[in-house]
Amino acid sequence: MTSAPASSRDTIDLPELAGSLLERLRAERNRVHAITNAAAQTFTANLLLAAGGIPSLTVAPEEVTSFTSRSSALLVNLGTLNRNRREAIPQAIATARDHAKPWVLDPVFVEVSPPRLEFAHSCLAGEPCVLRCNASEFAAIAGEDATPGSVQTFANSHGTVVALTGAVDLVTDGTRLIRIESGHPLMGYVTAMGCAGTALVAAFTALHDNALEATAAALLVVGIAGEIAACGANGPGMFQPAFLDALFNLNPATLVVHGKIS
Numbered sequence: 001m002t003s004a005p006a007s008s009r010d011t012i013d014l015p016e017l018a019g020s021l022l023e024r025l026r027a028e029r030n031r032v033h034a035i036t037n038a039a040a041q042t043f044t045a046n047l048l049l050a051a052g053g054i055p056s057l058t059v060a061p062e063e064v065t066s067f068t069s070r071s072s073a074l075l076v077n078l079g080t081l082n083r084n085r086r087e088a089i090p091q092a093i094a095t096a097r098d099h100a101k102p103w104v105l106d107p108v109f110v111e112v113s114p115p116r117l118e119f120a121h122s123c124l125a126g127e128p129c130v131l132r133c134n135a136s137e138f139a140a141i142a143g144e145d146a147t148p149g150s151v152q153t154f155a156n157s158h159g160t161v162v163a164l165t166g167a168v169d170l171v172t173d174g175t176r177l178i179r180i181e182s183g184h185p186l187m188g189y190v191t192a193m194g195c196a197g198t199a200l201v202a203a204f205t206a207l208h209d210n211a212l213e214a215t216a217a218a219l220l221v222v223g224i225a226g227e228i229a230a231c232g233a234n235g236p237g238m239f240q241p242a243f244l245d246a247l248f249n250l251n252p253a254t255l256v257v258h259g260k261i262s
Contacts, residue, residue, distance in 0.1 A: 014178070015259035018217035019252025021204050026052030032202045033071040035059055035092055037079025037108060040192030043240070044075075047196040050248040051221070053203045064088040068095040072206035074103035075199050076123060081116055089119075093126040102205040104130040106198045111140035124158065129211040131155075132163040132198045152177060161211045163201065165194055169219045173212040180216060182223025182259060189236035190243070197222040224258045225250055 031054040034044050045055040056067045061084060068074050074096040076089050096103040105128040107120040117140055124131070124141070135146035142154045146164055155162040156174025164170040169180035187193045200222060204214040228250070229242035 012213055014213070014216055014220055015255045016252070017208070017213060018220045018259065019255045021207050021214065021217050022051065022221055022250065022255070023252060024207050025203055028207070029054055030072040030203055030206050031056060031070065032073050032075055032199050032206075033057075033064075033067045033092065034075040034077070034199050034202070035064065035085060035089055036075060036077035036106075036195055036199070037081075037192070040077065040079065040195035043190075043192045044196040044199045046244055047247065048199050048203065050244045051200055051203065053200075055199070059084045059088050061087040061091060064092045065095045068092045068101070069099055071101065073101055073202040075106065075202040076103060076128070077106040077108055077195050077198065078110065078116055078120060078123075079106075079108035079195065081113075081119065086119065089123065090126075093123065097126060102129040102202065102211065104128055104132060104198055104202040104205065106132050106195060107137050107141060108195065109137070111136045117141070124160075127158075128160055129205055130161045130163055130201055130215050131158075132165065132194075132201060132215075134165055134194070138162070138164055148172075148177065161215050163215050163219065165197075165219070169216075169223070171212060171216045171219065176212055178212070178216040180219045180223055182220055182227060184226045184230035186230050186233060186236060186239045187226045187243075190240050193226075193243075220259050221247070221250065221255065224255060227258060228254075 033056045048055040110117040110120045138146040152172045161173045171178045201218040204218040208214040225247040228246040233239035233242045
């Protein structure tokens with residue numbers, strides 16, 4: 001389900017780490033400030049709550065600095081990029097950097113909108129610890145196809161972790177490469193599943209000083225919760241609440257059983 005090629009650093013026990021970080025999130029109740037798109041706000045908040053974190057969601061420019069400074073991590077999602085979000089995002093990024101808080105960029109649909117792509121590049125200059133995107137979004141940002149080699153090169157040159165999500169999630173810091181195969185096709189039929197899952201990535205980066213490992217652990221948690229939820233769901237309408245229930249009840253032992261490294 002998960003494969004981690006050999007590297008200069010010892011191979012991690014990813015399921016064990018995922019369970020540990022999930023337990024810490026529940027104990028410490030870390031807050032993630034999520035500037036996310038209108039379609040994703042409710043599900044993002046519910047996913048964070050189910051995992052044990054605390055969400056805040058304001059996109060008001062006059063408030064975003066205060067909320068970001070009081071959070072453990074920041075998520076910047078470029079969906080529904082209206083005037084308020086365009087103004088608030090640079091302020092939030094600057095605040096996260098000033099307070100040494102990790103922040104994650106989710107460049108939604110940058111391949112569709114040249115102005116959004118330009119804005120995404122300006123956000124990248126703020127040095128996110130993680131760039132979470134799909135293959136089309138990566139190709140637009142990097143100017144080349146999303147092959148493992150190009151993704152690793154981009155991560156290395158930008159000093160960030162790239163989490164390329166899809167049927168198989170690829171996570172790299174430019175040196176190490178982790179593939180996550182957990183998940184279920186029903187996840188693709190629920191609006192904002194990827195956007196909301198990125199909030200858990202942000203939460204885990206605040207708990208673990210290695211962004212590659214934190215990102216892979218968060219994606220593993222989301223994928224396994226999706227697999228469990230799909231067992232009792234006949235379609236996307238049943239799947240979404242089942243996913244939140246699965247995430248809420250997920251424990252380290254289940255992660256070890258479902259997330260063995262191969």
